[in-house]
Amino acid sequence: MVCIIHGFPNSVSALRFEWAWQNPDKSRRLRDIKLKKDKKESPFQFRLRILSNLLNSDPWKRLSLNFRWLMPEYETQFPEKFNNLTHIERKFGLVQKEGEMVPKDPQDYESIKPCSICKNNISTISELVRCQTKNICGSHFHIYCLAKKALTESKEFDTCLIPIKGRCPRCFGTWRWGDLIQDQRTLIQISQIAGENLKIFNAEKLIPKNSTVG
Ligand SMILES: [Zn+2]
Ligand SMILES: [Zn+2]
Structure with missing residues:
Protein backbone atom coordinates (compact mmCIF):
# COMPACT_ATOMS: atom_id res chain seq x y z
CA MET A 1 0.00 0.00 0.00
CA GLY A 93 5.02 8.40 6.65
CA LEU A 94 3.25 5.85 8.81
CA VAL A 95 0.28 6.86 10.96
CA GLN A 96 1.39 7.59 14.51
CA LYS A 97 -1.01 6.77 17.30
CA GLU A 98 -1.36 10.10 19.05
CA GLY A 99 -1.66 8.93 22.61
CA GLU A 100 -3.11 11.41 25.05
CA MET A 101 -2.15 11.12 28.70
CA VAL A 102 -4.90 11.27 31.29
CA PRO A 103 -3.44 13.17 34.27
CA LYS A 104 -4.16 11.55 37.64
CA ASP A 105 -3.68 14.69 39.73
CA PRO A 106 -6.62 17.19 39.78
CA GLN A 107 -3.97 19.96 39.88
CA ASP A 108 -3.03 19.05 36.29
CA TYR A 109 -6.45 20.12 35.00
CA GLU A 110 -7.80 23.59 34.32
CA SER A 111 -11.28 24.96 33.81
CA ILE A 112 -12.77 25.73 30.42
CA LYS A 113 -12.37 29.43 29.60
CA PRO A 114 -15.32 31.64 28.58
CA CYS A 115 -16.19 31.68 24.87
CA SER A 116 -13.95 34.17 23.03
CA ILE A 117 -16.87 35.11 20.75
CA CYS A 118 -19.91 35.61 23.04
CA LYS A 119 -17.90 35.96 26.32
CA ASN A 120 -20.34 33.62 28.13
CA ASN A 121 -19.28 30.53 30.07
CA ILE A 122 -18.95 27.18 28.31
CA SER A 123 -20.60 24.68 30.64
CA THR A 124 -19.10 21.35 29.48
CA ILE A 125 -16.53 19.96 27.03
CA SER A 126 -19.34 18.78 24.76
CA GLU A 127 -20.00 22.49 23.94
CA LEU A 128 -16.31 23.37 23.54
CA VAL A 129 -13.95 23.67 20.58
CA ARG A 130 -10.43 25.04 20.94
CA CYS A 131 -8.23 27.18 18.70
CA GLN A 132 -5.69 24.87 17.07
CA THR A 133 -2.76 27.21 17.65
CA LYS A 134 -3.16 26.46 21.33
CA ASN A 135 0.33 27.37 22.50
CA ILE A 136 0.06 30.86 21.01
CA CYS A 137 -3.63 31.64 21.40
CA GLY A 138 -5.51 29.10 23.50
CA SER A 139 -8.97 30.51 22.79
CA HIS A 140 -12.03 28.49 23.69
CA PHE A 141 -15.33 28.79 21.83
CA HIS A 142 -18.86 27.48 22.04
CA ILE A 143 -19.10 24.97 19.22
CA TYR A 144 -22.15 26.83 17.81
CA CYS A 145 -20.57 30.31 18.16
CA LEU A 146 -17.52 29.31 16.08
CA ALA A 147 -19.59 27.34 13.54
CA LYS A 148 -21.94 30.29 13.07
CA LYS A 149 -19.06 32.76 12.68
CA ALA A 150 -17.27 30.58 10.11
CA LEU A 151 -20.42 29.84 8.13
CA THR A 152 -21.31 33.55 8.10
CA GLU A 153 -17.82 34.45 6.83
CA SER A 154 -17.99 31.81 4.08
CA LYS A 155 -21.56 32.94 3.21
CA GLU A 156 -22.90 29.44 3.87
CA PHE A 157 -24.94 30.20 6.99
CA ASP A 158 -28.28 29.77 5.21
CA THR A 159 -27.35 26.53 3.45
CA CYS A 160 -24.96 24.57 5.68
CA LEU A 161 -24.84 23.45 9.30
CA ILE A 162 -21.17 22.55 9.52
CA PRO A 163 -18.26 24.63 8.22
CA ILE A 164 -15.30 23.03 6.43
CA LYS A 165 -12.61 25.40 7.65
CA GLY A 166 -12.16 28.86 9.08
CA ARG A 167 -9.98 31.24 11.06
CA CYS A 168 -9.68 31.89 14.77
CA PRO A 169 -11.18 35.38 15.38
CA ARG A 170 -8.41 36.15 17.92
CA CYS A 171 -5.14 34.86 16.44
CA PHE A 172 -6.34 34.35 12.83
CA GLY A 173 -4.86 30.82 12.83
CA THR A 174 -6.64 28.58 10.34
CA TRP A 175 -8.45 25.38 11.30
CA ARG A 176 -10.38 22.55 9.69
CA TRP A 177 -13.66 21.70 11.41
CA GLY A 178 -12.86 17.98 11.46
CA ASP A 179 -9.67 18.65 13.42
CA LEU A 180 -11.55 20.74 16.02
CA ILE A 181 -14.05 17.92 16.49
CA GLN A 182 -11.28 15.34 16.75
CA ASP A 183 -9.67 17.46 19.49
CA GLN A 184 -13.04 17.73 21.27
CA ARG A 185 -13.52 13.94 21.10
CA THR A 186 -10.11 13.42 22.69
CA LEU A 187 -10.99 15.83 25.51
CA ILE A 188 -14.31 14.03 26.07
CA GLN A 189 -12.53 10.66 26.30
CA ILE A 190 -10.04 12.09 28.80
CA SER A 191 -12.81 13.59 30.91
CA GLN A 192 -14.72 10.29 30.94
CA ILE A 193 -11.67 8.39 32.20
CA ALA A 194 -10.89 11.20 34.68
CA GLY A 195 -14.45 11.17 36.02
CA GLU A 196 -15.24 7.45 36.04
CA ASN A 197 -11.87 5.83 36.76
CA LEU A 198 -9.99 8.53 38.62
CA LYS A 199 -13.05 10.06 40.37
CA ILE A 200 -11.94 13.59 39.54
CA PHE A 201 -14.73 15.97 40.53
CA ASN A 202 -16.43 17.91 37.70
CA ALA A 203 -14.24 16.19 35.07
CA GLU A 204 -16.68 17.14 32.30
CA LYS A 205 -15.77 20.80 32.90
CA LEU A 206 -11.98 20.30 33.01
CA ILE A 207 -9.24 19.92 30.42
CA PRO A 208 -5.66 18.74 30.95
CA LYS A 209 -3.24 21.66 31.27
CA ASN A 210 -0.73 20.19 28.85
CA SER A 211 -3.05 18.57 26.34
CA THR A 212 -1.78 18.83 22.78
CA VAL A 213 -3.88 19.93 19.85
CA GLY A 214 -4.07 18.21 16.50
ZN1 LIG B 1 -20.10 31.56 22.64
ZN1 LIG C 1 -6.57 31.37 18.03
Whole structure:
Protein backbone atom coordinates (compact mmCIF):
# COMPACT_ATOMS: atom_id res chain seq x y z
CA MET A 1 0.00 0.00 0.00
CA VAL A 2 1.45 3.33 -1.05
CA CYS A 3 -1.10 5.85 0.19
CA ILE A 4 -4.22 6.03 2.35
CA ILE A 5 -7.02 8.48 3.02
CA HIS A 6 -7.90 8.87 6.70
CA GLY A 7 -9.82 11.12 9.05
CA PHE A 8 -13.35 9.88 8.24
CA PRO A 9 -16.00 10.61 10.88
CA ASN A 10 -16.86 6.89 11.17
CA SER A 11 -16.18 3.50 9.56
CA VAL A 12 -19.36 3.54 7.42
CA SER A 13 -18.27 6.80 5.82
CA ALA A 14 -14.79 5.33 5.18
CA LEU A 15 -16.22 2.14 3.61
CA ARG A 16 -18.54 4.12 1.34
CA PHE A 17 -15.62 6.20 0.20
CA GLU A 18 -13.48 3.13 -0.48
CA TRP A 19 -16.26 1.46 -2.45
CA ALA A 20 -16.79 4.55 -4.63
CA TRP A 21 -13.02 4.82 -5.23
CA GLN A 22 -12.84 1.17 -6.35
CA ASN A 23 -16.08 1.34 -8.40
CA PRO A 24 -16.12 4.70 -10.22
CA ASP A 25 -18.40 3.32 -12.96
CA LYS A 26 -21.06 2.27 -10.41
CA SER A 27 -20.74 5.04 -7.84
CA ARG A 28 -23.62 7.50 -7.91
CA ARG A 29 -21.10 10.31 -7.33
CA LEU A 30 -18.84 9.42 -10.25
CA ARG A 31 -20.61 7.35 -12.90
CA ASP A 32 -21.91 10.37 -14.83
CA ILE A 33 -18.37 11.70 -15.33
CA LYS A 34 -17.48 8.40 -17.09
CA LEU A 35 -13.85 8.31 -16.01
CA LYS A 36 -11.68 6.20 -18.31
CA LYS A 37 -8.02 5.35 -17.99
CA ASP A 38 -5.89 7.37 -20.37
CA LYS A 39 -3.32 5.39 -22.40
CA LYS A 40 -0.51 7.56 -21.05
CA GLU A 41 -1.61 7.05 -17.46
CA SER A 42 -0.33 4.31 -15.16
CA PRO A 43 -3.05 2.40 -13.25
CA PHE A 44 -1.95 4.26 -10.11
CA GLN A 45 -2.19 7.69 -11.76
CA PHE A 46 -5.70 6.72 -12.91
CA ARG A 47 -6.60 5.83 -9.27
CA LEU A 48 -5.33 9.26 -8.18
CA ARG A 49 -7.48 10.94 -10.82
CA ILE A 50 -10.55 9.03 -9.61
CA LEU A 51 -9.64 10.11 -6.08
CA SER A 52 -9.41 13.80 -7.05
CA ASN A 53 -12.90 13.64 -8.54
CA LEU A 54 -14.26 11.83 -5.52
CA LEU A 55 -12.80 14.36 -3.09
CA ASN A 56 -14.40 17.13 -5.16
CA SER A 57 -17.89 15.62 -4.82
CA ASP A 58 -20.47 15.54 -1.99
CA PRO A 59 -20.29 14.57 0.81
CA TRP A 60 -16.51 14.11 0.74
CA LYS A 61 -15.78 17.70 -0.23
CA ARG A 62 -17.09 18.83 3.16
CA LEU A 63 -14.94 16.46 5.24
CA SER A 64 -11.52 17.24 6.72
CA LEU A 65 -9.65 14.25 5.32
CA ASN A 66 -5.95 13.47 5.17
CA PHE A 67 -4.08 12.07 2.20
CA ARG A 68 -1.04 10.18 3.45
CA TRP A 69 1.91 8.86 1.47
CA LEU A 70 2.85 5.81 3.53
CA MET A 71 5.97 5.36 1.43
CA PRO A 72 7.03 8.89 0.45
CA GLU A 73 9.57 7.46 -2.04
CA TYR A 74 6.62 6.47 -4.26
CA GLU A 75 5.16 9.96 -4.25
CA THR A 76 4.04 11.02 -7.73
CA GLN A 77 2.60 14.21 -9.07
CA PHE A 78 -1.07 14.79 -8.26
CA PRO A 79 -3.63 15.48 -10.96
CA GLU A 80 -4.20 19.22 -11.29
CA LYS A 81 -7.65 19.00 -9.72
CA PHE A 82 -6.13 17.69 -6.53
CA ASN A 83 -4.18 20.89 -5.92
CA ASN A 84 -7.42 22.82 -5.48
CA LEU A 85 -8.56 20.58 -2.63
CA THR A 86 -7.84 22.85 0.33
CA HIS A 87 -9.81 20.66 2.75
CA ILE A 88 -7.35 17.80 2.25
CA GLU A 89 -4.16 17.83 4.25
CA ARG A 90 -1.16 15.95 2.82
CA LYS A 91 0.84 13.87 5.25
CA PHE A 92 3.87 11.60 4.96
CA GLY A 93 5.02 8.40 6.65
CA LEU A 94 3.25 5.85 8.81
CA VAL A 95 0.28 6.86 10.96
CA GLN A 96 1.39 7.59 14.51
CA LYS A 97 -1.01 6.77 17.30
CA GLU A 98 -1.36 10.10 19.05
CA GLY A 99 -1.66 8.93 22.61
CA GLU A 100 -3.11 11.41 25.05
CA MET A 101 -2.15 11.12 28.70
CA VAL A 102 -4.90 11.27 31.29
CA PRO A 103 -3.44 13.17 34.27
CA LYS A 104 -4.16 11.55 37.64
CA ASP A 105 -3.68 14.69 39.73
CA PRO A 106 -6.62 17.19 39.78
CA GLN A 107 -3.97 19.96 39.88
CA ASP A 108 -3.03 19.05 36.29
CA TYR A 109 -6.45 20.12 35.00
CA GLU A 110 -7.80 23.59 34.32
CA SER A 111 -11.28 24.96 33.81
CA ILE A 112 -12.77 25.73 30.42
CA LYS A 113 -12.37 29.43 29.60
CA PRO A 114 -15.32 31.64 28.58
CA CYS A 115 -16.19 31.68 24.87
CA SER A 116 -13.95 34.17 23.03
CA ILE A 117 -16.87 35.11 20.75
CA CYS A 118 -19.91 35.61 23.04
CA LYS A 119 -17.90 35.96 26.32
CA ASN A 120 -20.34 33.62 28.13
CA ASN A 121 -19.28 30.53 30.07
CA ILE A 122 -18.95 27.18 28.31
CA SER A 123 -20.60 24.68 30.64
CA THR A 124 -19.10 21.35 29.48
CA ILE A 125 -16.53 19.96 27.03
CA SER A 126 -19.34 18.78 24.76
CA GLU A 127 -20.00 22.49 23.94
CA LEU A 128 -16.31 23.37 23.54
CA VAL A 129 -13.95 23.67 20.58
CA ARG A 130 -10.43 25.04 20.94
CA CYS A 131 -8.23 27.18 18.70
CA GLN A 132 -5.69 24.87 17.07
CA THR A 133 -2.76 27.21 17.65
CA LYS A 134 -3.16 26.46 21.33
CA ASN A 135 0.33 27.37 22.50
CA ILE A 136 0.06 30.86 21.01
CA CYS A 137 -3.63 31.64 21.40
CA GLY A 138 -5.51 29.10 23.50
CA SER A 139 -8.97 30.51 22.79
CA HIS A 140 -12.03 28.49 23.69
CA PHE A 141 -15.33 28.79 21.83
CA HIS A 142 -18.86 27.48 22.04
CA ILE A 143 -19.10 24.97 19.22
CA TYR A 144 -22.15 26.83 17.81
CA CYS A 145 -20.57 30.31 18.16
CA LEU A 146 -17.52 29.31 16.08
CA ALA A 147 -19.59 27.34 13.54
CA LYS A 148 -21.94 30.29 13.07
CA LYS A 149 -19.06 32.76 12.68
CA ALA A 150 -17.27 30.58 10.11
CA LEU A 151 -20.42 29.84 8.13
CA THR A 152 -21.31 33.55 8.10
CA GLU A 153 -17.82 34.45 6.83
CA SER A 154 -17.99 31.81 4.08
CA LYS A 155 -21.56 32.94 3.21
CA GLU A 156 -22.90 29.44 3.87
CA PHE A 157 -24.94 30.20 6.99
CA ASP A 158 -28.28 29.77 5.21
CA THR A 159 -27.35 26.53 3.45
CA CYS A 160 -24.96 24.57 5.68
CA LEU A 161 -24.84 23.45 9.30
CA ILE A 162 -21.17 22.55 9.52
CA PRO A 163 -18.26 24.63 8.22
CA ILE A 164 -15.30 23.03 6.43
CA LYS A 165 -12.61 25.40 7.65
CA GLY A 166 -12.16 28.86 9.08
CA ARG A 167 -9.98 31.24 11.06
CA CYS A 168 -9.68 31.89 14.77
CA PRO A 169 -11.18 35.38 15.38
CA ARG A 170 -8.41 36.15 17.92
CA CYS A 171 -5.14 34.86 16.44
CA PHE A 172 -6.34 34.35 12.83
CA GLY A 173 -4.86 30.82 12.83
CA THR A 174 -6.64 28.58 10.34
CA TRP A 175 -8.45 25.38 11.30
CA ARG A 176 -10.38 22.55 9.69
CA TRP A 177 -13.66 21.70 11.41
CA GLY A 178 -12.86 17.98 11.46
CA ASP A 179 -9.67 18.65 13.42
CA LEU A 180 -11.55 20.74 16.02
CA ILE A 181 -14.05 17.92 16.49
CA GLN A 182 -11.28 15.34 16.75
CA ASP A 183 -9.67 17.46 19.49
CA GLN A 184 -13.04 17.73 21.27
CA ARG A 185 -13.52 13.94 21.10
CA THR A 186 -10.11 13.42 22.69
CA LEU A 187 -10.99 15.83 25.51
CA ILE A 188 -14.31 14.03 26.07
CA GLN A 189 -12.53 10.66 26.30
CA ILE A 190 -10.04 12.09 28.80
CA SER A 191 -12.81 13.59 30.91
CA GLN A 192 -14.72 10.29 30.94
CA ILE A 193 -11.67 8.39 32.20
CA ALA A 194 -10.89 11.20 34.68
CA GLY A 195 -14.45 11.17 36.02
CA GLU A 196 -15.24 7.45 36.04
CA ASN A 197 -11.87 5.83 36.76
CA LEU A 198 -9.99 8.53 38.62
CA LYS A 199 -13.05 10.06 40.37
CA ILE A 200 -11.94 13.59 39.54
CA PHE A 201 -14.73 15.97 40.53
CA ASN A 202 -16.43 17.91 37.70
CA ALA A 203 -14.24 16.19 35.07
CA GLU A 204 -16.68 17.14 32.30
CA LYS A 205 -15.77 20.80 32.90
CA LEU A 206 -11.98 20.30 33.01
CA ILE A 207 -9.24 19.92 30.42
CA PRO A 208 -5.66 18.74 30.95
CA LYS A 209 -3.24 21.66 31.27
CA ASN A 210 -0.73 20.19 28.85
CA SER A 211 -3.05 18.57 26.34
CA THR A 212 -1.78 18.83 22.78
CA VAL A 213 -3.88 19.93 19.85
CA GLY A 214 -4.07 18.21 16.50
ZN1 LIG B 1 -20.10 31.56 22.64
ZN1 LIG C 1 -6.57 31.37 18.03
